[in-house]
Amino acid sequence: MHIDLSVQNITKKFKDFTAVDSVSFKVEQGRFFSILGPSGCGKTTLLRMIAGFTEPTHGIIAIRGKNMQGITPNKRPVNLIFQHLALFPMMNVAQNIAFGLQRQGHGKADIHKKIDTILDRVDLPGFQDKKIDQLSGGQKQRVAIARCLVLEPTVLLLDEPLGALDLKLRDQMKVELKKLQAKVGTTFVYITHDQSEALVMSDYVAVMNKGRFEQVDTPQNLYNHPATPFTAQFVGDNNAWSGRVTQISDTRASLVTPDGNTFTINTINTNDPSFSVDAKVDLFLRPEAMVIQPDPSMDQLNRFEIIVKAILFDGANSRLLATPINSEKELIIGLPQNRQFDHVRPLDKLEIGWHEASGICFAKNEAQA
């Protein structure tokens, strides 16, 4: 596999503030690579450095092995889809798409043919003469993508282009974008703060926080095996629980939470070497890992009782807001909508169980606490 984009130790400092702190990664040809992080984590700065609008303080950006240092944005084989798309309102759809082709010096007939082809590809045939303000949000999106893809860039950069769309359209565009990328085979680098966008579309996701990459992995691994507490909390919903290790044996450890619950966890999932008796730890539990009223015969299950505070109904994504008995700690527990738990009401007392292997533990970072 060819490496389309390689970023080595890239750093960007604005006076005293380090926006991007020695980030390195490689993207293989044809991949959909996402950079996921909260706003202000430096992901836009990183993208602008790849596009060439911002000069890195140090580090190397190479596209297909060619060092991009000192190469201006108009000479780089990358194109950027802006957050608000930046379609030219003074031109129609065809003129927007032709803009880049004219700069590359294509002939008139050639440009005409390429516009027709790319509009077919983004499912907007016959839209050549439409004005930009006549288009819907989703159509604008596709014109912006067509305008970049028609130039056949090595890497297409996308700066949260779905951010301005409403939820329904965003979900639809997520799937469309993924399909389109598979069809054209261009390498996509996509930045977003929306974890669902990143998880649904990407081959690989880099989780970024405070200018650094926390973890670069497949969406499945990020969700199931987060490498850092930040990833565990940022990707998907998670219940965070602090505790203290009381006993370690082979692959299992016991820990006790401040509210007096004792849990056993399987330490195979625990990637932390500083895990020892008496160590303070953070325990992360996915809402769906907790089973309501588990079968008494199931073993290797941590069981405890909770009091339901509220039912957060949200279709397939419904949850229970609950606190363990004798505790103020709020937990979010998955509530499967299979009619089995229709009887649950607020203030009910329920037994909850979770499998030893589904909890993830990290030694507590004293600096953070």
Place this chain on the structure above:
Amino acid sequence: MKNQSRWYLFFFMTPILLWLFLLIVLPHIDLLIMSFRMEDDAGDMVWSLGNYLTFFTEPIYWATFARTALYSILVTVLTFVIALPIAFYITHVVSPKLSGFLMLLLLLPFWVSELVRVYGWMILLRESGVLNHFLVQLGILDKPVEMLYTDATMILGLVYTSMLFMVVPLISVLESLDKTLIEAAFDLGANMWIVLLRIIIPHAMPGIVSGSIVVFMLTLGNYLTPNLMGGKNSLWFTEQIYNQFIASFNWNQGSAFGFLLLLLSSLIIWVGLKLSGQTLGKVVK
């Protein structure tokens, strides 16, 4: 309720209508009538188109007009060429705090009357002026030269006088220009000139046209600057009108020239709007 709103309308419209009618429409009607009247051979005032015909039959008059119009177009173009980078710099390059300060600096000279500003230029440029003094001191010139009273200094003065009327509409249109459009154009492979021609100028077109109309009209109708800085050689059409009224006491001829100036400049603006594909309604908005 309906009666009340009508009363409000009446109350607020009356001063405007009175002002328009008494101070603008009425004198113009008087001038218009005057422009169509002429002394016949017997010395009686009769209705005639003669005053207008004079303009076309005497080359000195229409040549002065053509000269005035061409120089006004030149001044407008020069003002635009200088004002665009300034407006772009103020709106998109400097921080918002500094841009307010720069706007103030632009406005400041206009708190002083045009007469004073023109005299300022004259102090700088005349034979015994500041610039000559320094050039002689530095040894660049052997002896002072007269820099005033040429077409070039007159144009310099006119551009200076018109600057603000171009910069302000340009700033207001450029403020609404999304910076990412420029970045997107660069990203798609454009260079600076393409960005200027395909993105910035089309976006700024309403401001360019409204600024140009104001600058063109003000320059064409300017009397002070051409008179003081252009001297005897630089004849401006307003000076012709002045001569008719004051020097020749031929008010009929003067008002005919005045109306011709109005008509011909409106014609030029109409052609300009057609060429740039703009409409007055869009520009005024």
